Amino acid sequence: MILAVIFIIVSVITGFLVTYFLAAKYSLFERGAYGIAIGLGLQTWLVYLFSLIWKLQFICIYFSIALSLLFCILFFIINRSDIKLKILYEATDIKKDFLLNKTSYFAHIAVFAFFTVIFCRLFYRTIIWKETGIYVGLSNNYGDLPLHLAYITSFAWGDNVPPLDPVFAGKKLTYPILSDFLSAIFLKSGLNFRNILFIPGFLLTVSFYGILYYFTYRITKKRLAATLSTFIFFLSGGFGFYYFFQDLANTSGSLWEFLSNLPQNYTKIPPLNYHWITPLTCLNVPQRSFLFGFPFTMLIFLFLYTGIQKKHWKEFLFAGVVAGALPFFHTHSFLAMLMVTIPLGIIYWDWRKWFLFFFPAFILSLPQVWYFSSHVDSERFFKFQFGWMAGDENFLWFWIKNTSLFWFFVIGGGVLFFLKQNTTALSRLKYFPLTFLILFLIPNILLFAPWAWDNIKMFIYWYLGVTPLAALALTYLYENKRLKILSRTVFFLSAFSLIAAGFIDVFKFAIAPINGWKEFSTEEIELAKQIVNETPADAIFLNATVHNHPVFLTGRKSLMGFPGHVWSHGHSGGREREVDINAMLRGKPNAISLINKYKTDYAIIGHHEKRKYANKDFFKKNYTCIISTRSYQVFDLNKKITPDLTSDIAAKKNGLSVRYYDNEDWRGAPVFEEITADINFNWANDDDKFVPSPFSIVYEGYIIIKNTGQYTFTLASDDGSWLYINENLLIDNGGVHRVQSKSETITLKKGVHKMVIKYFDKGGGAVLKLTWKPLSRGRESVIPARALLPQKPLNTLKNRQNGLSVKYYDTIEWHGEPIYEDIDTEIEFDWPNNSVKVFNSPFGIIWEGFIDIDTADTYTFVLLSDDGSWLYINDALIIDNGGSHMVREKSGSVFLEKGKHKIKIKYFDEKGGAVFRLLWKNSDGSVVKIPVERFSVHENESSEANEM
Structure with a gap:
């Protein structure tokens, strides 16, 4: 915290002193406004350059502060008397001016205080901390905030210098980085997420306010115009305020209730083709590159205007240095600056002075421009489109309704400015504002x-450049003494039309109560902390391609974030990578090879991934889980584990096969498949749903009935659902409807019965719940997992080469048809009572198949059981552990040749606990479990047996 304070103070003082290299006369207020942006920008560049050597470490911040302090000390030593006199002279000027214009000063103080409060409130709401997580206070910032946090944390915690894109791993970062790099410096210095965004945002916007004020004042020479320019720009908007009054007229609550819950934005109404959003809420806060882009670009224009007017070469040189530093702060600002300065250079040609501007601008910007151009797919950035967002609407009306009366006042102010400059010695300055028109004309074509x-990032500089003209026209209206009442009336009505819509939107986000929009939950914040502590800084994560993934809080790189960000930043290959990510998350056959291809280090499986149909079992089976929370698991993809087929089959022994479809009538290939015993969900909206609407589901498998009798099933759903038992429709709860339940009773015999549930959701809420009453007695309850088996278990295991065929009987003599058959790789169990048994006692089991012997020798087998068990090899009885008894162990030995030998085990349980284990003695005499690879169902199947 202390380091951040020192950094800010030293930066501002350095920037303030740097302004004394300029030749023209500037007030202390001007130097203060300019110094904030210049000082913070200079310090940010210094730390970044040092970070290219040492990454973003404390030494980089210390060196930057030390260099700035050294500069300040030397500057004072060399220019002590001169600087002291200038400061005293400028302070005296302010005092004299204040005494002569008290009313004007107090008015401006009030306006400055108003905007300071607005800036403070807006930037303080960039992040809203709640017990439930991190929220954003501006809807326009919802998509951008996580992206900027990814950049910031990657610099501070991910050693990401030189920068790679943290949301598109392996590619160079093509976004202008230095505004976020300043926040990373503050994060490294100990500030929290809210303050690293609030402090630079507030300071640089206050600086920009001052620069805009003085830019207008220097052009118009009128304080009122300078003050009006801040309102016109920061609260700009169109005729959308009409819909505010329309909504107000239709409200049934009080005025404050309406203002506290405004139903929409009034500068951004896409259905009505309103796209000119007030800059404070759409650019200054969410588009963080404008934090430096606005003040630096306007400083360049201000210095060039002053240099042309006063014929000072230092202003040209200084403007050139600032221009050269601009691309890494904001590329669009740099491009807009060039589009204005090139025609300015032609109109006001003086090769010596313009050389001092363009030479440093070219030399300093060249490496930055080359960097961007070499890593960006430029074909996406430049294409012809007339009228920007006007579409089929009349071009002129589109711009009038989006910017209100702004164009009329620009034209009026331009005429006044032209006539005024014609009367002065420097009449050529009358063309200066005209150069900004190029920033209106070209973006309307290209x-x-x-x-x-995003072309608004160019249009906004047209708007800024001609704002002084609109302010000048409004000022003449206000100051007109011939028709004072009429002029003042027109003034206030015009000013209202220019700023009303923007003010309403700013009020909504800065003043009115706000709940915010949730970005990250508390669980996700804690997960991010664990990831920072337990993974290396350069780790690459496999995660769902969403804009607000918790990995963005860690400084680690994501294989891919939101596809829109990747596309808009000029990266190619995004679609291919997105398809591969979905394949990896779903555990497709090529998932492991893709993971190796992209060299990902970790995978996160949580809410976002489940909505992309992630297969958590694939990662559990193949990789080590290093972090686990209630909703998230992090798997180390560098710690691959050998899949345990035995535990995998056991884990999937119970439940129904479920298939999800991305349509409402079960068409095509399923988008996701798994085995689950949880036939119960209640999803309020698409954010909660596992698959967005419309979708459909089929559950299919078997239900184990332990006792013959009547069973009542209840199916509740929104929308339609159907239950089939033994391929006969039992419950028809079909149709589009809200939650409704239907019940039916059926007589079922002891054994295994086929069960199918079909469901679809058309939209809105999605609910499904299956319950039963066994023997139609007692309370309704969910069907326990142990009573459900996947669809066609033999078919699902047909490719298994290892295991024994198993048959369950409902008698202890193994009479009649088996009630259940399978291939068993887990030839052991310990069931203490009927509640956990697959079938109620009494029951019998027979395992049959072959055991693979790789070395001729005498083998000792062990049977441990409760109740009776028998082992046969090659049809000869080897162990007789029969009878009703508690857990008892018996062994037997037999000489076996190399090769496969027929094996059969019989078991029964009469009552009480049920225990069974088949073991053998290892070469060292220890009794161990026989590897499942030794067993096969058929004699001619290959075996994967390892040496005993």
């Missing part, structure tokens, strides 16, 4: 980004 709306 798109500069994959998302069409």
